[in-house]
Amino acid sequence: MRFLLLFNRQGRLRLQKWFIPLSNREKNKIISEMTLTVLARPPKACSFLQWRDLKIVYRRYASLFFCCGLEDQDNELLTLELLQRYVELLDQYFGNVCELDIIFNFDKAYFILDEFIMGGEIQETSRLCLARHMEEADAFQETVDEYEKNPTY
Amino acid sequence: MSPSVCLQEMIRVIRGARTQGEERGVIQRECAAIRAQFRQADNGGRSHNLAKLLYVHMLGYPAHFGQMECVRLIASSKYSEKRIGYLGAMMLLDEKQDASLLITNSIKNDLSHSSQHVQSLALCTLACMGSAEMCRDLAPEIERLLKASNSYIKKKAALCAVHIVRKIPELGEMFTPSAHSLLSEKNHGVLHGAVILITELCERNPDNLKQFRKSVPELVQIMKNLVTSGYSPEHNVAGISDPFLQVRILRLLRILGRNNDAASDAMNDLLAQVATNTDSSKTAGSAVLYETVLTIMDIRSESGLRVLAVNILGRFLLNNDRNIRYISMTSLQKIVQTDHTAVQRHRGTIVDCLKDQDASVKRYAPSQRWHIDTILHVLVTAGGDVRDETVPNLIQLITAASELHCYTVHKLYRALISDIVQQSLVQVACWCIGEYGDLLLKGECEEITPMQVTEDDVLDALETVLQSHMSTPTSRGFALTAIMKLSTRITNNVDRIRSVVSIYGSCIDVELQQRAVEYNALFKKYDHMRAAVLERMPVIDRNSSGQTNGDPSVEPMKEFNQPKPVQGVLIQEPANQVCDLLDLLGDSNPPLLVTNDHTSTAPNSTNSTSSNVQDNLLDLLGGLEPTPAPSVTVFEKGGLSLKLQCDQQTETSTTVTFTASNSTQSDITGFNLQAAVPKSVQLQMKAPSGDLIPAQGCGTVTQTVLLSYTNKANLKMRVRLSYSSQGTACQDMVQIDSFPSPAWS
Numbered sequence: 061m062r063f064l065l066l067f068n069r070q071g072r073l074r075l076q077k078w079f080i081p082l083s084n085r086e087k088n089k090i091i092s093e094m095t096l097t098v099l100a101r102p103p104k105a106c107s108f109l110q111w112r113d114l115k116i117v118y119r120r121y122a123s124l125f126f127c128c129g130l131e132d133q134d135n136e137l138l139t140l141e142l143l144q145r146y147v148e149l150l151d152q153y154f155g156n157v158c159e160l161d162i163i164f165n166f167d168k169a170y171f172i173l174d175e176f177i178m179g180g181e182i183q184e185t186s187r188l189c190l191a192r193h194m195e196e197a198d199a200f201q202e203t204v205d206e207y208e209k210n211p212t213y
Numbered sequence: 214m215s216p217s218v219c220l221q222e223m224i225r226v227i228r229g230a231r232t233q234g235e236e237r238g239v240i241q242r243e244c245a246a247i248r249a250q251f252r253q254a255d256n257g258g259r260s261h262n263l264a265k266l267l268y269v270h271m272l273g274y275p276a277h278f279g280q281m282e283c284v285r286l287i288a289s290s291k292y293s294e295k296r297i298g299y300l301g302a303m304m305l306l307d308e309k310q311d312a313s314l315l316i317t318n319s320i321k322n323d324l325s326h327s328s329q330h331v332q333s334l335a336l337c338t339l340a341c342m343g344s345a346e347m348c349r350d351l352a353p354e355i356e357r358l359l360k361a362s363n364s365y366i367k368k369k370a371a372l373c374a375v376h377i378v379r380k381i382p383e384l385g386e387m388f389t390p391s392a393h394s395l396l397s398e399k400n401h402g403v404l405h406g407a408v409i410l411i412t413e414l415c416e417r418n419p420d421n422l423k424q425f426r427k428s429v430p431e432l433v434q435i436m437k438n439l440v441t442s443g444y445s446p447e448h449n450v451a452g453i454s455d456p457f458l459q460v461r462i463l464r465l466l467r468i469l470g471r472n473n474d475a476a477s478d479a480m481n482d483l484l485a486q487v488a489t490n491t492d493s494s495k496t497a498g499s500a501v502l503y504e505t506v507l508t509i510m511d512i513r514s515e516s517g518l519r520v521l522a523v524n525i526l527g528r529f530l531l532n533n534d535r536n537i538r539y540i541s542m543t544s545l546q547k548i549v550q551t552d553h554t555a556v557q558r559h560r561g562t563i564v565d566c567l568k569d570q571d572a573s574v575k576r577y578a579p580s581q582r583w584h585i586d587t588i589l590h591v592l593v594t595a596g597g598d599v600r601d602e603t604v605p606n607l608i609q610l611i612t613a614a615s616e617l618h619c620y621t622v623h624k625l626y627r628a629l630i631s632d633i634v635q636q637s638l639v640q641v642a643c644w645c646i647g648e649y650g651d652l653l654l655k656g657e658c659e660e661i662t663p664m665q666v667t668e669d670d671v672l673d674a675l676e677t678v679l680q681s682h683m684s685t686p687t688s689r690g691f692a693l694t695a696i697m698k699l700s701t702r703i704t705n706n707v708d709r710i711r712s713v714v715s716i717y718g719s720c721i722d723v724e725l726q727q728r729a730v731e732y733n734a735l736f737k738k739y740d741h742m743r744a745a746v747l748e749r750m751p752v753i754d755r756n757s758s759g760q761t762n763g764d765p766s767v768e769p770m771k772e773f774n775q776p777k778p779v780q781g782v783l784i785q786e787p788a789n790q791v792c793d794l795l796d797l798l799g800d801s802n803p804p805l806l807v808t809n810d811h812t813s814t815a816p817n818s819t820n821s822t823s824s825n826v827q828d829n830l831l832d833l834l835g836g837l838e839p840t841p842a843p844s845v846t847v848f849e850k851g852g853l854s855l856k857l858q859c860d861q862q863t864e865t866s867t868t869v870t871f872t873a874s875n876s877t878q879s880d881i882t883g884f885n886l887q888a889a890v891p892k893s894v895q896l897q898m899k900a901p902s903g904d905l906i907p908a909q910g911c912g913t914v915t916q917t918v919l920l921s922y923t924n925k926a927n928l929k930m931r932v933r934l935s936y937s938s939q940g941t942a943c944q945d946m947v948q949i950d951s952f953p954s955p956a957w958s
Contacts, residue, residue: 073271079341081307088273106539137500137540138460141450144496163228164221166271167264170300175333179340179376181409183368184402185457186447193365197296197330204292 061139061180062114062129063090064173066162069123071095074162075169079180094127108136119143123159145187146176152191171197220264227272240269244276251282259286260297267297267304280305280312287319292331295323299334308344317347324354329365332358336369340376348377352384359391364400371395371406375413382417389414389421396431401448401458404435408461415468426469426476433483436462440487451495463487463504470512477513484509488521499529499537503544510548523548546587585610585621592638593628604640611645612752622649626666630674639678640691646671647695648750651702668703672696676713686722693717693725697732701747701902711736741858741870741915744902844872848947851938852877853906859952866921867928867952873914875906877938884914884936891929894922906936928952 066075073091082090097111098118109116111129117139118127126143130136147157149172154161162169175193176184184190218226223243230236247262263282270276283305286298306313316338323335336358339351355377358370374392378385392414395407411428414421439454439462448455466484470477487505492498502525509522526548529541588607611621625642633639646653653666678684678692693714700710714736717729735743844858856872875881884904890896901916922928930949937943 073273076271078307081309081342081344083309104535106535108536108539133464135460135464135500135504137496137503137536138456140536141456141497141500145450164224166268167297167300171296174300174303174337174341178337178369178372181372181375182405182457183372185405185455186401188447189402197333200328200330201293201296 061134061177062131064129064177065091065094065127066124067091067095067127068125068159069099071099074124074159075166075173077170077173077177090129094129098125098127107140117143121147124162142177142182146173148187149176149190152187153194220261220268223265224268227268236272240272240274244269244274244278248278251278259289260291260294263297263301267301270304276305280310284312284315284319287316287323292328295331295334299338302338303341307342308347313342313344314346317350320347321351321354324351324358329363332366333369336366336373340369340373343373343376343380345380348380349384352377352381352387356387356391359388359395364398364403367395367398368400368402368406371403371410375406375410378410378413378417385414385417385421389424393425393428396428396435401455405458405461408432408458408465412461412465412468415465422469426473429466429469429476429479432462432466432469433480436466436483436487440490450497452492453495453497453501456497456501459487459501460504463501463508467504467508467511470508470514472513474513480508480512481515481518484514485518485521488518488525493525493528493532496534496536499532499534499540503529503540506544542587546590585614585617586624589624589628589638592635592641593632604637607641608644609752611641612648612750615752618649619652619655621645622653623664626653626671626674627664629678630670633678633681634683636685636688639684639688643675643678643688643691643695646675647691647698650695650699654703668699668706671699671703672706672709672713675699679713679717686724689722690724690728693728693732697728697735698747700736701744740913741872741902742860742917744915745899745917748900845953847932847949848934848945850945851943853881853934853936853938855932855934855947857949857952862952864925865923866919869918869920869930869952871916871918871932873906873916873934874910874912875908875938876910878908879939880908881906882937883942884934886916887933887935888918889931889933890920891927893924893927894920894929896920896930 062080064077067073078087107117107119115130115136116127117130117136118125119140128139130139150157150169153172172194175190227236227239230239243265247266250262263279263286266276266279279301283298283301286294287302289295302316320335320339323331326332339347355370355373358366359374361367374388388410392407392410395403398404411425415425436459439459442454445454450456466480470480484505491501493502506522506525509518526541526544529537532538622645625645628638629642650671653671654668675692675696679689696710696713700707714729714732717725718733720726720729735746844856846854847857848855852875854874858870860868860870871886873884882905884906888896888898897919899917901914903914906914920928932947932949933944935944
């Protein structure tokens with residue numbers, strides 16, 4: 061995977077993850093082109109399209125569009141499953157996730173993504189493991205924060 | 214606004230801004246505050262400030278002044294600060310920034326941190342934005358972590374190694390031994406990472422390929438376990454156990470089995486098992502099957518397996534899910550392009566699918582043009598054995614795509630002149646050239662590079678098909694009809710067409726002979742109807758499946774309903790009678806022997822029996838020529854004469870043909886007929902054959918008019934002629950009060 065973008069119907073970006081080094085200008089160009097192309101698609105259209113040398117897979121979940129740029133050997137159908145998994149993980153973490161959750165807690169959305177995908181590839185295929193890791197990391201953060209607030213010495 | 218407002222509050226304020234300007238103002242104030250905060254020494258709200266900055270960055274505002282803050286936060290000992298610091302690094306820094314080098318040391322330290330969470334942050338960041346230098350620096354650390362006892366770390370280290378190998382392929386050697394041992398892990402996350410790492414190593418270095426081929430049995434075993442394992446809540450997706458891992462393994466097997474018989478053999482059984490046992494009702498299963506098909510087609514698989522793969526693609530074409538249908542079409546396209554032989558061997562299956570699914574493929578193909586292109590491509594590569602129904606289907610598709618007629622005929626013409634082996638392609642091409650030849654001759658077409666095509670070129674192409682020994686009788690029939698249709702679509706070479714048609718009047722092939730004879734008649738006695746008969750065809754209605762339209766080139770025969778069929782039917786009977794006669798004569802003589810003698814039209818023939826048959830045939834044909842219907846001259850002036858002929862009359866309709874001829878020394882140009890009828894009569898004027906009447910009776914212009922009425926007695930017509938003769942524009946009017954009765958009413 062080259063990139064993963066989340067944006068809403070008005071074209072507002074909610075999350076961007078890049079797995080290849082690109083300049084800010086290039087990133088912005090891709091973002092605007094993706095937004096335009098995907099938002100212009102009719103609702104019944106296929107989830108796949110060809111853009112430059114990449115395969116684009118996108119899916120709409122409520123008010124958000126999840127959009128990935130894939131390389132030639134990547135499996136598009138599997139990527140649909142990947143997006144589904146990510147949404148399920150967000151849902152499990154936030155409880156009935158909606159766009160607002162991702163706006164106000166974008167850092168958590170990134171942390172979950174970083175537990176799921178690394179370097180453009182999936183790192184954990186088990187839902188349960190992933191949820192557990194997030195819990196542990198959050199718990200770890202809280203304990204350390206607590207400790208820092210109330211040092212025993 | 215207090216500078217230490219928390220992230221949520223700031224977001225709320227920004228979202229509350231009613232205009233872009235207001236938002237910009239808020240953000241500018243916030244950024245100023247954040248910058249001030251960054252400059253301050255140690256303060257508790259650092260992570261919040263960076264988080265705020267990252268939000269602002271996502272909205273599209275500049276945030277480069279946060280880069281150093283990221284570096285500082287990463288170096289902090291607080292986990293919460295590290296967490297946001299690393300996130301910031303991934304968002305604001307990339308390998309092109311100088312600041313990224315500064316975090317190398319922090320990453321190195323954190324890779325050996327006591328907490329796995331901190332290690333994970335470092336690994337993730339390195340895999341996300343690690344530059345080549347950083348990778349080189351930290352590769353040994355990663356290699357060490359691959360051997361760690363913690364699966365959480367191992368799986369992340371594996372993907373980090375993947376990133377390193379992508380950046381610096383030579384470092385791959387460092388990871389090869391560990392990668393191998395990782396395959397024996399039970400943890401799916403680690404396995405997944407290991408498979409990806411091995412895939413990457415094999416893709417970069419053929420030596421690795423050789424080495425990892427030995428792992429094929431191990432991979433096969435892992436796959437088997439996945440496929441046959443029972444339900445596991447952890448990994449199950451829609452009935453498939455860990456489809457992500459399955460797909461990656463299949464992809465690796467593809468690379469290992471490519472161009473290698475031994476490896477391919479070892480995976481044959483597994484691939485068959487996966488292909489048959491995987492439930493494709495949901496996307497997960499389809500994803501696995503898709504990858505399986507790609508693998509089967511790419512390795513040295515046995516033919517049974519390839520048939521299985523093509524069948525799967527065929528089933529995908531039938532799927533309700535349009536994404537799956539899209540996948541199957543793109544795969545079929547790829548297969549046709551790269552694996553000619555597989556296509557040739559399984560053409561029947563593929564084309565069956567294309568044929569059956571024409572409707573859904575059309576409904577959902579990205580565009581009509583794409584659809585036509587795809588089918589053309591299949592015809593070009595595998596069309597030699599395409600089913601007959603594909604030809605009428607494609608023709609129907611083409612007629613429906615009216616804006617693409619020009620593009621299609623150009624494409625088909627080019628395909629025809631390059632190769633006439635594929636009969637179905639030849640047939641479709643001939644049909645299109647006959648039908649849309651005028652578009653072809655115009656030369657320009659938007660979507661294709663322009664190519665000047667002359668009438669001679671087109672006729673040459675069609676005659677080549679007609680004469681080639683590679684052409685089947687059906688194709689030659691198509692070509693002959695196409696040549697005939699062109700007689701109304703071209704201007705200069707009508708004589709050439711006339712001669713071709715008359716030559717084939719004595720062709721060996723009975724079908725061609727019949728066509729040629731009829732077309733000849735169309736030139737001679739029925740020239741006035743030729744324009745109407747050979748008009749552009751309307752869009753063909755889709756037939757229900759099972760009902761074959763037969764040879765679509767026969768349709769023009771159905772077009773001119775009225776006078777011809779009578780003659781046509783009668784001509785066919787003698788052919789049947791010939792067969793009967795042949796039966797009577799003893800069927801040791803196959804009909805072909807007899808028809809050989811038909812090359813000579815002269816009644817004198819050496820073989821008396823066959824000459825009898827031949828005579829009979831000719832006699833029957835001769836006897837059937839109908840006397841021409843009487844034509845009445847309705848207008849005569851200055852060398853221009855207009856004749857009227859009624860060709861069919863029922864109680865409520867008449868077909869009237871006007872023939873205009875010119876006996877002056879010079880051509881009459883711009884000839885145009887207009888007709889008016891009483892209110893109780895309905896009038897339909899067909900296209901005239903032209904508007905130029907050659908001088909000295911060398912040619913005529915004909916136009917057919919259909920009249921329908923309730924009462925024949927009321928039938929009257931007023932005709933206005935406009936034309937230019939010898940430089941003067943003229944207009945004349947003629948009233949027609951009575952119509953001659955046709956020959957056989």
